Amino acid sequence: MKTRRDFIKITSAGVGAAALGFHALSWDSAAAQFIANGDTSPVSDEELTNYPTFCEVCFWKCAGFTYVDKKGNIRKIIGNKDDPHSNGRFCPRGTGGVGMYYDEDRLQTPLIRETKADGTQYFRKASWDEALNLVAEKMNKLRLEHGPECLALFSHGTGGKHFGHLVKAFGSPNITAPSFAQCRGPREVAFTATYGEDVMSPERTDIRDTKCLVLIGSHIGENMHNGQVQEMSEAIDHGATIITVDPRFSTAASKSKYWLPIKPATDIALLLAWAHVLIYEELYDKAYVEKYTFGFKELKEHVKTMTPEWAYGITTIDPNVIRETAREMAAASPTVLVHPGRHVTWYGDDTQRSRAIAILNALLGSWGRRGGFYNPEKVHLPKYPSPAYPKPKRSWKDAYPPGKYNLVSEVLSTGICDATIPNADLDCHLRGWIVYGTNLMASLPDQKKTLEAISHLDFLVVIDTMPMDIVRLADVVLPECTYLERYDPIRTSPHREPYIALRMPAAEPKHETKPGWWIAKELATRLGLGDYFNYNTYEEVIDWQLKKVGSSLEEMKRIGVKKFNREFNDLYFLQDLDDFEFNTNTGKIELYSTELEIEGYDPLPKYTHHEEPGEGFYRLNYGRAPMHTFSRTSNNHNLWDLMKENSVWINPKIAKLWDIENGQYIWLKNQDGIVTDFPVKARVTERIRWDSVYLVHGFGHTNKKLRRAYGHGASDSNLVSKVHMDPIMGGTGMRGNFVTFLKEKPEKEVKV
Amino acid sequence: MRYAMAVDTKKCVGCGDCVVACQTENNVPHGYCRDWIVENVTGTYPKLEIELRSERCNHCENAPCVRCCPTGASHIVEGGIVLVTHDECIGCGACIESCPYDARYPHPEGYVDKCTFCVHRVKDGENPACVDVCPTSCLHFGDLDDPNSDVSKVLKNRKWKVLAPEAGTNPQLYFLT
Numbered sequence: 001m002k003t004r005r006d007f008i009k010i011t012s013a014g015v016g017a018a019a020l021g022f023h024a025l026s027w028d029s030a031a032a033q034f035i036a037n038g039d040t041s042p043v044s045d046e047e048l049t050n051y052p053t054f055c056e057v058c059f060w061k062c063a064g065f066t067y068v069d070k071k072g073n074i075r076k077i078i079g080n081k082d083d084p085h086s087n088g089r090f091c092p093r094g095t096g097g098v099g100m101y102y103d104e105d106r107l108q109t110p111l112i113r114e115t116k117a118d119g120t121q122y123f124r125k126a127s128w129d130e131a132l133n134l135v136a137e138k139m140n141k142l143r144l145e146h147g148p149e150c151l152a153l154f155s156h157g158t159g160g161k162h163f164g165h166l167v168k169a170f171g172s173p174n175i176t177a178p179s180f181a182q183c184r185g186p187r188e189v190a191f192t193a194t195y196g197e198d199v200m201s202p203e204r205t206d207i208r209d210t211k212c213l214v215l216i217g218s219h220i221g222e223n224m225h226n227g228q229v230q231e232m233s234e235a236i237d238h239g240a241t242i243i244t245v246d247p248r249f250s251t252a253a254s255k256s257k258y259w260l261p262i263k264p265a266t267d268i269a270l271l272l273a274w275a276h277v278l279i280y281e282e283l284y285d286k287a288y289v290e291k292y293t294f295g296f297k298e299l300k301e302h303v304k305t306m307t308p309e310w311a312y313g314i315t316t317i318d319p320n321v322i323r324e325t326a327r328e329m330a331a332a333s334p335t336v337l338v339h340p341g342r343h344v345t346w347y348g349d350d351t352q353r354s355r356a357i358a359i360l361n362a363l364l365g366s367w368g369r370r371g372g373f374y375n376p377e378k379v380h381l382p383k384y385p386s387p388a389y390p391k392p393k394r395s396w397k398d399a400y401p402p403g404k405y406n407l408v409s410e411v412l413s414t415g416i417c418d419a420t421i422p423n424a425d426l427d428c429h430l431r432g433w434i435v436y437g438t439n440l441m442a443s444l445p446d447q448k449k450t451l452e453a454i455s456h457l458d459f460l461v462v463i464d465t466m467p468m469d470i471v472r473l474a475d476v477v478l479p480e481c482t483y484l485e486r487y488d489p490i491r492t493s494p495h496r497e498p499y500i501a502l503r504m505p506a507a508e509p510k511h512e513t514k515p516g517w518w519i520a521k522e523l524a525t526r527l528g529l530g531d532y533f534n535y536n537t538y539e540e541v542i543d544w545q546l547k548k549v550g551s552s553l554e555e556m557k558r559i560g561v562k563k564f565n566r567e568f569n570d571l572y573f574l575q576d577l578d579d580f581e582f583n584t585n586t587g588k589i590e591l592y593s594t595e596l597e598i599e600g601y602d603p604l605p606k607y608t609h610h611e612e613p614g615e616g617f618y619r620l621n622y623g624r625a626p627m628h629t630f631s632r633t634s635n636n637h638n639l640w641d642l643m644k645e646n647s648v649w650i651n652p653k654i655a656k657l658w659d660i661e662n663g664q665y666i667w668l669k670n671q672d673g674i675v676t677d678f679p680v681k682a683r684v685t686e687r688i689r690w691d692s693v694y695l696v697h698g699f700g701h702t703n704k705k706l707r708r709a710y711g712h713g714a715s716d717s718n719l720v721s722k723v724h725m726d727p728i729m730g731g732t733g734m735r736g737n738f739v740t741f742l743k744e745k746p747e748k749e750v751k752v
Numbered sequence: 753m754r755y756a757m758a759v760d761t762k763k764c765v766g767c768g769d770c771v772v773a774c775q776t777e778n779n780v781p782h783g784y785c786r787d788w789i790v791e792n793v794t795g796t797y798p799k800l801e802i803e804l805r806s807e808r809c810n811h812c813e814n815a816p817c818v819r820c821c822p823t824g825a826s827h828i829v830e831g832g833i834v835l836v837t838h839d840e841c842i843g844c845g846a847c848i849e850s851c852p853y854d855a856r857y858p859h860p861e862g863y864v865d866k867c868t869f870c871v872h873r874v875k876d877g878e879n880p881a882c883v884d885v886c887p888t889s890c891l892h893f894g895d896l897d898d899p900n901s902d903v904s905k906v907l908k909n910r911k912w913k914v915l916a917p918e919a920g921t922n923p924q925l926y927f928l929t
Binding site: 230 | 763765767769773776777782783785800801802873876884885
């Protein structure tokens with residue numbers, strides 16, 4: 001009999017059939033309970049009540065409905081057909097969001113860290129009053145002794161807005177999210193330098209209508225950014241040409257007409273060679289470049305010698321393929337999209353790589369054009385009345401010399417770490433952190449530095465729904481209810497048409513968990529900041545805001561999503577070469593960046609050689625799997641069923657060299673001697689280059705309280721101990737780490 | 753009437769959403785699934801291909817599971833949907849052995865379970881849950897006797913294959929290639 005209950009079966013002609021994933025298992029307590037209820041048949045939708053929500057499993061925030069049966073059990077979550085983020089089709093994580101609600105390992109009560117007489121520490125269950133009083137007391141002490149600016153907030157997700165409001169009211173400007181310095185920051189800075197505007201989220205990419213989609217390491221389909229995945233599928237239907245540049249044969253690569261299996265860390269050379277071909281074969285959009293751009297002459301001179309043959313020696317991509325793909329792009333121009341990607345903090349010159357992408361799009365005339373980049377609009381909801389915020393006297397930037405990071409448009413999470421570690425030039429370091437909805441142990445690289453910063457804190461408060469790794473380090477843990485059990489701020493996000501979406505609870509909060517707005521308001525009251533939270537329930541805020549834009553809570557409870565008309569009819573604002581002044585120094589699209597020049601950086605992107613792995617080492621690449629979001633979903637039973645651990649992808653040639661079998665558990669050791677906490681399964685596959693290995697991000701949890709996820713797989717974050725800082729915007733390049741294989745369980749050598 | 757499903761392997765990204773949607777729609781217990789993903793990799797670096805398939809019961813016209821069932825629990829209903837009557841199933845597992853597609857599993861409650869094409873939805877004119885949720889819209893469902901159904905149209909316009917045709921089961925799960 002074949003193996004049956006595999007959710008995902010992977011077969012490969014090269015290395016023999018192999019099945020990964022989930023093996024037959026006896027039914028566990030959850031299934032037993034489920035069956036004891038007698039709920040084994042599907043229920044028709046007529047017997048269910050639905051409540052609008054938008055998803056919080058990832059940042060795409062698709063709107064849908066939570067379906068609840070007559071007993072009050074949440075049964076399923078289905079997308080809202082009127083929502084452009086999902087078009088009624090949730091991704092596996094959104095569909096599996098129910099697993100977040102039912103997770104038996106959820107945080108249930110507030111916890112306070114205690115120390116026994118013998119020095120050992122433990123968490124004690126506490127009442128909300130006690131926990132909130134303690135946090136307020138610590139915040140007050142910090143405010144009186146060091147000033148409110150010594151507080152920082154790390155936040156990810158919709159509910160973080162409540163705490164952002166609290167921290168601003170408290171008087172601190174130090175509000176950060178890993179989504180900038182560990183993710184899309186370089187892209188935003190580069191596009192702003194080029195076009196005077198950034199790419200936004202959801203990205204303003206017109207994948208739906210493009211004729212040619214170019215992906216630079218972007219693995220759409222494995223990163224399950226729902227709208228983009230759906231639009232790529234539409235583009236495939238329309239016969240669009242897809243060109244994928246990736247050292248790994250990604251799912252997107254398998255859907256592409258051209259896959260360019262590039263040598264890692266050489267993308268800029270390829271991008272410049274493409275620019276060379278477009279310019280010197282005169283394939284670029286001449287009218288567009290002439291009318292809108294600044295610095296074409298300088299760019300032409302700059303890329304003069306950067307021929308496909310030059311790039312071949314660097315990238316290993318056949319010069320003919322470089323020419324052919326450049327011509328494909330030009331043939332589709334301006335209905336072409338060189339996708340800016342999202343997680344782009346790779347090698348430390350990421351702003352420059354993003355600049356090269358921005359420049360290519362300008363040469364192809366795709367910015368502001370159909371099938372390229374559109375001009376999104378969003379609904380501006382008025383702010384609920386509240387006093388003005390106090391003006392902070394200091395900020396995290398004081399940790400750096402004046403003038404550093406002038407181009408940084410958001411607070412750097414790693415900058416908060418720097419500002420927390422005391423140094424002689426800093427008159428007061430940060431002393432208190434509130435961490436909301438982000439597992440810093442996985443979302444920040446260089447765990448040693450994060451731990452050092454935390455060691456200097458007077459207090460660390462963590463607000464989460466699950467006992468993530470960061471929870472272990474907290475002094476006080478405040479358990480939030482899941483997004484299915486709470487109101488949150490209205491979703492208003494930029495899109496082709498402006499839309500808003502409502503999140504409302506479909507069930508009472510489980511255990512003693514509370515919504516974020518309530519936690520923030522209770523803290524504010526205890527801090528004498530109650531005026532900033534001048535409402536009894538968050539419904540009042542939402543209803544007030546909705547009425548200001550011609551809707552109401554009552555209406556939104558019925559429809560979930562509401563579409564508004566665009567204020568301006570300029571979705572493709574440069575389609576017909578209309579006059580336009582860009583928000584740059586020259587008022588033009590800056591191929592040659594005057595802004596970067598003024599700040600002392602290269603005004604045109606250059607290829608620089610990056611360190612390569614030494615003998616027996618392989619570059620550590622990492623990415624996403626469609627059924628998980630970062631490290632936050634690993635314990636979700638519905639999604640854990642689909643993928644319960646990551647594996648390390650190894651090319652068969654390398655596996656043979658090391659005598660590693662497919663499915664064998666091994667340990668990884670990086671260039672700094674750091675070894676994975678747990679063994680990780682080898683996936684011997686032709687899909688990866690011989691000079692690199694690949695891990696899906698977000699596994700290898702160290703908190704035993706995550707009973708399903710604990711100990712499964714390897715943490716890539718743990719192995720990213722070397723950070724290549726982007727000098728322009730402080731992004732943490734994370735793809736310059738190298739690993740080797742250990743086949744035996746190692747003695748503990750370096751423990752971070 | 754003859755219900756069928758076509759899976760567009762050119763668009764499927766193997767995300768597993770069909771699996772989760774089936775779980776929540778049909779109350780499939782954790783640890784079990786009625787549909788699943790197969791990823792088939794061929795070639796050597798860098799000349800590679802991947803075929804991604806969302807698989808489930810093939811609702812065969814000539815269904816070995818129905819033929820071998822000693823109690824008649826496995827049966828075929830209108831539209832060719834193969835079902836298991838839970839109360840009549842003794843859990844002997846003969847059908848599990850006979851299925852060339854590995855589509856059945858022993859439910860912890862003692863009966864054998866598998867994909868029903870979401871018959872409870874289909875009888876109301878809706879699509880199976882997996883079809884409606886798929887982010888890439890790679891699943892097509894409908895009545896093959898209706899030339900205007902989604903599935904009839906894609907099978908007419910695209911190249912397709914079935915799995916294990918040599919088994920002679922006449923499966924109703926098609927793969928667009």
